[in-house]
Amino acid sequence: MKVLILGGTGVISSQISQQLLAAGHEVTVFNRGSKSLPDAGQYEWxxxxxxxxxxxxxxxxxxRFDAVIDMISFNEPDARLTVETFRGRVPQxxxxxxxxxxxxPFRTTPVKEEAEALFDDPAFPYAYDKARMELYLQSRIREENLAVTxxxxxxxxxxxxxxxxxxxQNYxxxxxxxxxxxxxxxxDGRLPWSFTFAPDLAKAFVGAVGNERTYGQAYHATSEENRVWDDLYGEWGQILGAxxxxxxxPTDLLLKADPDLFAHLHYEKSYAGLFDNAKIKRDIPDFQISLTLRDGLRMMLDWYEAEGHTLDEGKMRLEDELTAIHSRWSREMEELELS
Structure with missing residues (x-):
């Protein structure tokens, strides 16, 4: 099939591009041209x-394309442009x-797509704008029977x-x-979460291409390994031998320290991140998770060391300051307890 990817070279979309090519699809990539892909000559750019x-x-x-995968729509106007550009010319x-x-808070745990409402608080623009985008797309599905996944x-x-x-902060x-x-x-680091890696997630997009069971449907696609947040750093320690x-x-104090940096914790990650994959497995049987948290972190470490990553000095200072505040507060609590 002829597939156009809007984006195509990002963290997730680069994996989609490569997996589509490996599956025998003819892939066209649309982006600003600032990044490339392995085997770049096999794509149309x-x-x-x-x-x-x-x-x-x-x-x-x-x-003419058989499907368009849009990885760069972040709000309703973005999605509207894609729909209006390809309506009537692209099947999916x-x-x-x-x-x-x-x-x-969620209505179900693990989360089931059909049981949940969409985010409605503009205080967290990323989630709010994506939810508005989805509401627009759902209106096109209802009113036009548009084949949107x-x-x-x-x-x-x-x-x-x-x-x-x-x-x-990565490295x-x-x-x-x-x-x-x-x-x-x-x-307290004990909140359950499923950490997903891009090579696994890409299978959902590739499996949806030309798959009529996915038309008019919305799916989450996540790891099924039940972890807690402390495990993210604990696994790094196991890999590094330290x-x-x-x-x-507390999340509310982090939000006060840097509202932009820590908004994702307050609005999204302060709730358990466990998702039921039954729906996507029903319609995309090839969607199977293969990377554990440790596998994925080893992949990340290989990348860091191969490319010689440098430190984010600003975040180093911020983390030093935050942990120093915690240390002072702990000493004061001990002194209060002894008095």
């Missing part, structure tokens, strides 16, 4: 930006949404990503564990 809607529509005029549109688009990843890590850890975690420096964890020093801080 279109350089552009959806931010310039008129130019985007001219570039796509007359083009597949959109990447997010598990953050579910309203918290929506995939909702939860927290997903992968090569090229900069979102690992509480501070989204800093490895450095701090090796140096015996403390790491900040939100809450026990991590984990400092637990």
């Amino acid at each position: 279109i350089v552009g930006s959806k931010a310039d809607g008129e130019t985007f529509q001219r570039q796509m005029a007359g083009r 549109l597949i959109f990447c949404s997010t598990g953050a688009a579910y309203k918290r 929506i995939i909702r990843p939860s927290l997903t890590y992968g090569v090229g990503g900069a979102n690992l850890g509480v501070l989204r 800093n975690i490895v450095h701090r564990i090796r140096q015996g420096l403390p790491l900040v964890m939100f809450g 026990e991590p020093v984990i400092v637990h801080l």
Whole structure:
């Protein structure tokens, strides 16, 4: 099949591109042209930006594809442009949404798609805008019977990503564990979560292409390994051969320390992240999780060391300051207890 990926070189979309190619599809990638892919010559490349809607529509005029996978729509106007550009010319549109688009607290645990409402608090724009995008797409499904498939990843890590850890600091975690420096964890670290890796998630998108069972449907696609948040750093310690020093801080205090950096903890990750994959396995039988948390972190470490990653000095200072505050507070509590 001829598949167009809007994006195609990101953490998740690069895995989708490669898996589509391996499955024998003819793949066209549309993006700004700032990144490449392995075996780049096997793809058709279109350089552009959806931010310039008129130019985007001219570039796509007359083009025929069997499916379009949109990885770069983050709100209703983005999705509307994709729908209006390809309506009537492409049999299937597949959109990447997010598990953050579910309203918290959940109604079900593990989460079931059909039982949940969508996020409705504009205070967390990422989740709110994705939810609004989905509401628009669902209206097109109802009113036009448009063949739209929506995939909702939860927290997903992968090569090229900069979102690992509480501070989204990536390589800093490895450095701090090796140096015996403390790491900040939100809450008590015991909240259940399923950590997913991009090579597994990509199977959901590839399995949806041309799959009529997925038309008009929304799915989450996550790991099924039941872990808690402390395990993220504990597994790093096992891989590196050093026990991590984990400092637990309340989420509301972290939010006050840096509202932009820690909003994802307050609005999304303060609730258990366990998802029921029964629906996607029913319609996409090839969706099977193969990477454990340790497997995925080893993959990340291989990437860090192969590319010689550097530290995020700003986040290093912030983590030092936060753990120092915790240390002072702990001493004061001990003194209060002794008095």
